[in-house]
Amino acid sequence: MTARRLLIAAALISTLFLVVVPLAYIFSRAFGQGWAAYQANILHPDTLHAIWLTAVVAVIVLPINIAFGIAAAWLVARFRFWGRGLLVLLIEIPFSVSPIIAGICYLLLYGRQGLLGPLLLENGIQILFAVPGIVLVTMFVTSPFVAREVLPLMEAQGSEQEQAAVTLGASGWQIFRRVTLPNIRWALLYGAVLCAARAVGEFGGVSVVSGSIRGQTNTLPLQVELLFNDLNVVGAFAAASTLTLIALVALAVKTLLDRQH
C-alpha cells in the first residue's frame, strides 16, 4: 500500500517537472506581457508568413503521405512477394534517421555540388532554399506515419472481407471504398493527425534545406529559432505557443481516437 502511494507520488511529481512545467512555461512567457504584446508578435508580417508557409507545406505533404501510406499498407498487408521484409524496413528508415541527416542528404542530392545539382541548374529548377525542398524533406521525415498506423491494423484484420468482395464481382476501387476504407478509417485518421502535427513541427531537416530566408522560406518552427536568436524571446514564445496549441489539438484528437479504437 505504501509502495503504491510512493510510486504514484513519484510519477506525478516527476511528470509535473518533466512535462507539465515546460508546457505551462510556454504560455506563461507568451502571454507574460499581456494580450496586446502577444497579438503584436503573432501579427508581425514575418511570423504571419511563417504560419502561412507552414500550413502550405502541411497541406501539400498530408494528402501525398496518406496516399503513400495506404498504398504501402495495402501492398505489405495484402500480398506476399520477394523483398517484402526489406520493404518494411525501408518504410521504417525515415523514423530512425535523424531529420538533420535527411536534410544533409537532400543538400547532397539537390545542392550545387550535389548529385543532381548541375542538372537542376541547367534547367533553372530551384529545389533547395525554396518551398519544394521544404516539402520534400518534410515528406521524408513524415513518410512512415500513416503506413505505420494502417499497416498493422490491415494485417490484423486479414483479407477475408476483401476476398469476398472480389468473388461478388466488386472492382478494385469499390473494394477499397466500401470494404477497406471503412475498416481502417480511424487508424487512417490517427496516422494523418500524427503526420500533420509532425509536418507542422519539423525543424532540423527543414532548417538545412530552407535557407531560413525571412518572410520567404521560414516555417514557423524556424521562425521560433530566428526570433530566439534575435533575442526577441517574447516573440519566440508567441510563435511557439501557436505551435503548442496545434500540438495540443492533435493530441486531443489522438486521445479521442484512442477511445474509438
Added chain:
Amino acid sequence: MKRVLPGFGLSMGVTLTYLGVIVLLPLVALVLRGAEIGPERFWAIVTAPRTLAALQLTLVAGAMATVVNAAYGLLMAWVLVRYDFPGKRVLDALMDIPFALPTAVAGLALSALFSANGWFGALLEPMGIKVVFTIWGVAIAMSFTSIPFVVRTVQPVLEDLDPQYEQAAITLGAHPFTIFRKVIWPVILPSFLVGVTLSFARSLGEFGAVVFIAGNLPMKTEIASLLAVIRLEEYDYNGAAAIALVLLIIALLLLVISNLLQARALPYKAKP
C-alpha cells in the same frame, strides 16, 4: 502465383516511387558522397579532435538521457497500468506531449526555463548548478524529446501480462520484489530494451531541442549533427557527409537491434 486481390501493381508502383524518390535517392546521394571521400580522408575527418568531441558529447549525453528515460519510463508504465487514481487519464495523455510538441518549441521552453532568470534556473544557479550551455542541458533536451519511448513500449506488455503467475507467486509466499524480479521483469525486459534502444537512437538524432539549450560551443557542447550542419555552411561537403554517414550508420545499427529485440519481444505480445 495468382493474386486474388487487385491493386498489386498500383500499390507497388506508388510505394516504390515514393520510397525511391523521397527516401532512397537522398540516402544514396549521401553514401555516394561518402564513398568519394576515400577511406584515409574519411578517417581523418572522423578522428579530428572537434569531430571526436562532438561524437563523444552526443553519445554521452544520449546515454545520460536514456538512463533517466529508462527509469522514468518504467515507473510511468508501472503506475499507469497497475494503479487507479484520480487524474490517471490525464497523466497517460501527458506522456505523448514530448512527441506532439515540435522540438524547437521544447528547446525554446527548456533553455528559457533553465536560464538564470527562468523558473528552474533561478532555483538551480544559486546552488551552483548550471544547465544551459553544458552537457546537462544537452542531456535534458534529449531526455525530454524521447520520454514516451520506454513508457509506450512497456505499457502494452504489462497490460497483457497474465495475472495468474503473479497470483501463484503470492500464494507461494514470494516477496513483492522477488515477484517483480522473477515473474514480471523477464516478460517486460525485451520490450523495455526496445524502448531503451529507440530512446537512445532518438537522443542521438535530436537536433532542434538541443541547439537551443546547448550554446553550441565547439569542443564543449557541440553535438555531432550540428557539426555536420556547420561543415555544410562552410561548404565543406565532404566533412558534412562523413559525419552524417557515421550518424546514419549508428542509427541503422540501432534500428536493426531494435527490430531484432522486437522479434524477441513478440511472443509475449497478445495484441498485434
